[in-house]
Amino acid sequence: MEIKVVRQILEWNQNCHDELQEELNKKKVVMINIMGSPGAGKTTFILSLINKLKEIGINSAVIEGDVAGQIDAETIASQGIPVVQLNTDGACHIEAMSIKNILPEFNLEDIQVIIVENIGNLVCPAEFDIGEHLKVALLSVPEGDDKVNKYPLMFMRSNALVITKYDMKDYFDYNEKRIMDEAKAVNKDIRIFKADSRKGTGVQDFVAWLRPLFNK
């Protein structure tokens, strides 16, 4: 019974995702879905990414997904970036319908990218398309090198994997080759980046990879 209902939701979600893509393409706005565990460093990465995009003339807006609270949205708003807080009231992922409801809050003429910070979770967010052009999975060094095989769908469905808190790698038992190999095994096309978002290291490479999307 549970499976049947989930399928219905997924179908409805997919229609909503398609409509969102159409609208965003018309406005030439790119949407990026940032996923990862609690504490993977999503907000810090997003802030660094926004700054690097700004340097090449690309303006961002942010949708902050959280089960509860608005700590991260406040951090982003304090930088003068348009942001909407989406509280899921207990749900473990964002759905496309929520994004569709939020879209009118932004002036799509003024921005070129919408960055969505999904709920901190390696399971459910991987299942739901939310109108995004790119899915990006963040995995921090302290989380350990065994996470790809444990949460394969996340890495199967992501266009890129960003290894965050990369500056901490010498402090942990951490086999980088294992992560790389396991990620490529489930998704041969996945792009892998290494970032210390607080210093901005590695974020530049990510921006270089994104750049062709904005020249369409």
Add this chain to the structure above:
Amino acid sequence: MEIKVVRQILEWNQNCHDELQEELNKKKVVMINIMGSPGAGKTTFILSLINKLKEIGINSAVIEGDVAGQIDAETIASQGIPVVQLNTDGACHIEAMSIKNILPEFNLEDIQVIIVENIGNLVCPAEFDIGEHLKVALLSVPEGDDKVNKYPLMFMRSNALVITKYDMKDYFDYNEKRIMDEAKAVNKDIRIFKADSRKGTGVQDFVAWLRPLFNK
């Protein structure tokens, strides 16, 4: 519609939880539900806990919950500990029915505690009782000090919070008072421990706290 279905599942789950508690109480077996993010250090904490319990004559069995794979179950089996792997095939939490189906796999005469490693996730596992006597939330230092307010249900419903990877606290921006204050604010009775599970530091305190449960 989604909310209605979730409620039905929760009710059914609760009946199953009650049956499990009755059976475990009859056999004088304690069940502990260990929850936390991916990479919070659940398996390492469990291994340390099992060893400390063994020193005081308490034998453990483990149920390893994972979306996919059996890496952690293999680690635990290699120590000679009875273990059953529970794969949820994509679901983000364990339900009581799964535990009920697994229980006959153990010889309950030989063990005094069943430790369940829930799916790595701070959202869904908090919602489902699975027959446990205690819910324990693990939160590692590298995840950051803002997680209690972001995932309040987890800390509201847990009997204990174990701050793991505590040896790493000087390497991260980390405000311990914030975690303690926010945890006590949502759950005044929560017990807080600090552990470096690889060295076993702090696990002893946790065992001392558990001990009265075994004297019933």
